Amino acid sequence: MYFNSISFLFFFFIVFIMYWSISRLKNITYSNLFLLVSSYIFYSFWDWRFLGLIILSSISDYIIGIKIFQSKKNNHKKLLLRLSLILNIGLLFTFKYFNFFINSFIDVFSISDGVSLNIILPVGISFYTFQTLSYTIDIYKGKLKPSKNIISFLTFVSFFPQLVAGPIERASNLLPQFNSLRSFNFKNTLHGISLITYGLFKKIVIADKLAIYVNSVFLNVDSYNSFSLIIASVFFSFQIYCDFSGYSLIARGLSKLLGFELMVNFSQPYLATSFRDFWRKWHISLSTWFRDYLFIPLGGSNRTFGRIIYNIFIVFIISGLWHGANWTFICWGFFHGFFLVLERLIIKYYYKTIEFIPNFLKTYLVFIIVNCLWIFFRSKNIDESLLYFNKIFEFNFSFNLNMICAHKGPFNLILSISFIILLLLSYKLPKDLKFKKSNNYLLFNIITILIILFLGTNGENEFIYFQF
């Protein structure tokens, strides 16, 4: 059940009405219990068999959290934390990485017979695992007290608006919201609806439209010239941004309608003037997670320059691996790490020179590099990404209308470019779509809904980040 489907619209409508009816009873447990059941029903639509996995992960972390808090001895606390790490990372490893590591091992050592399991990746496992991990780590560090209410905790882990693709919420932000009474707020609701419609616009109108061109080119990289390949890579940059940020906006909007506040996950990342800036604006919930739970524990920036470089590479390679069990993601992460390190070196030694470079040029340069790195992300394997780069650097810009349009017609290309322009124009809207008057919300939603209905791409296409 995708957020961009009619079935979800009906599901959410029923949940919304019933939830606020139950909330009138002013009993947090009833409200949370209802959200928990709704979340489990939502997840069952994907694959009910993996419901047990979420329940197992949630209950074990709930118990471990309490035990860590109650424990007086540091060794005991450490042992419990390790248990939580082994359990969570073990689940993630088994379901997401087992086959990848086994196959890579077979390739490296040229073993003919390997053990390969037919494992289905449970939807959202990377997201909820990181969420529960942060909970136990925060309790271990003394930053957070464990939840006393198991229903609140289970709902925090499985809260359906952000269950399958984040944002990866911190327990310190979201969990207290499950422990307090929610009341219906008109302005928040209007804001929530606007976030949902804007998210749908990004997904259905822009991302799904760009996907037509991108899929056509990536399906047959060999037969396109540099012109089409460059267009496809730029389109993919915008596709993945609109797809994922669209999902995050819908998740935030749905949560707002239920009285919850989720963190902002994207902040116009392609306007970043540096790589550091880019990672402050892109998938913020994941990048801050890695910063707080990996980069800083490794020593962060308060070490020797060599150690900082090491830390950056570790974080970005693991970040790449988090996205998927494929060398393409590892390469993507590695090169992001590489350019961050390069940027630090340039800032360290040539600060005065780059100070004079206008911001728009910096933005342009960062975009070009980020755009190139997305080629790794989108390719099926390393060979395909190398072929893609090779074909681009052939510099074959011969004019062939059919090829430039990726065999999808000039109108599709014109619309795709127009939608990117429309996206950039939408940046002129108030920050985070917070309008001052309710009539502005009304006007914004009318226009956005009409654009979606009129220009939306047919079909309920999956969100890209669901596969992670």
Place this chain on the structure above:
Amino acid sequence: MNLSTSNFSKFLIKLIFIVSVISFILTKIFEQNIILKTQTSGAYKINKIINEDLENEIPIFGTSRAKSNYSSSIINKNCFNYGVDGISSKIWIFFLEEELKKNKQKPIIINFDLNGFRNYLGSNSNYIFNYPSIKNLTNQHSFNNNLPLLKYYGYYEYYLTEYLKYKFPLNKIIDKGGVYSNSIFSDSDFNFNIIRRSKLSEFFKIDSNQVKKLFSLINATNRKIYFVISPYHKSVLNNYSNLKDAFQFLRLLEKCENVKVLNYSEVELKNEMFFNTSHLNYNGSQLFSKLLLDSLKLIDSENFN
């Protein structure tokens, strides 16, 4: 109901009302000015066959092969090409059924494909879901099909593209419902097409329900019906595993008094007459239509002269 929920209800009602009104107006404008003005689109042809009753019109029914192979202007000034892309016999039988509801005496031309009777409907954009008969035909009973804007959701671009292609045909020639490509492929491109096509196994298929319906329609009318097998590239015919069955069926069809079968499948045309191995280009359609007209003049001089 507190102030917040009451305000929200008002907001929601306003939003739904305004979106519905604008949607309704936009849908009507789009339907009347784009969809129903594109003579070459399936939706236009469906609408025309259901609503228009032109006494002298000679319809040509069939799939994309009908659309690209028959030049209406050459065959008869009253001909209209009802060929639709991506459809199968199920749809042209529907066209025939609708045509026979009209009180007319003019003959009917049906382009018969050698793959026989199939059930595919092609894209939803071929249809206009304003009629119960179309909803039944396509089995599209979804509630969305009754809502303004939602009923064409995802197909606006297609309709608009078709409209623009119709209004500004760049490398195509448009003629009374027919669309003909005027590009000629190089030998290497055409050979590539032959190789690609040769990997497909083709066969004639019978669907007993469709055959039964076709015979009942033919037997219930005294209008002349010409089943025409327009030319295929010889490489396609070689791929068919049971051509004999197809010709046996056509012989059976010809036993009906008002049916005449005209077989041009084996007429050998040069490669430059084809758009691809099963569709003619503009020159090919002109040539074939002249050949067809010569035959029709001999058989039915009253209607074709």
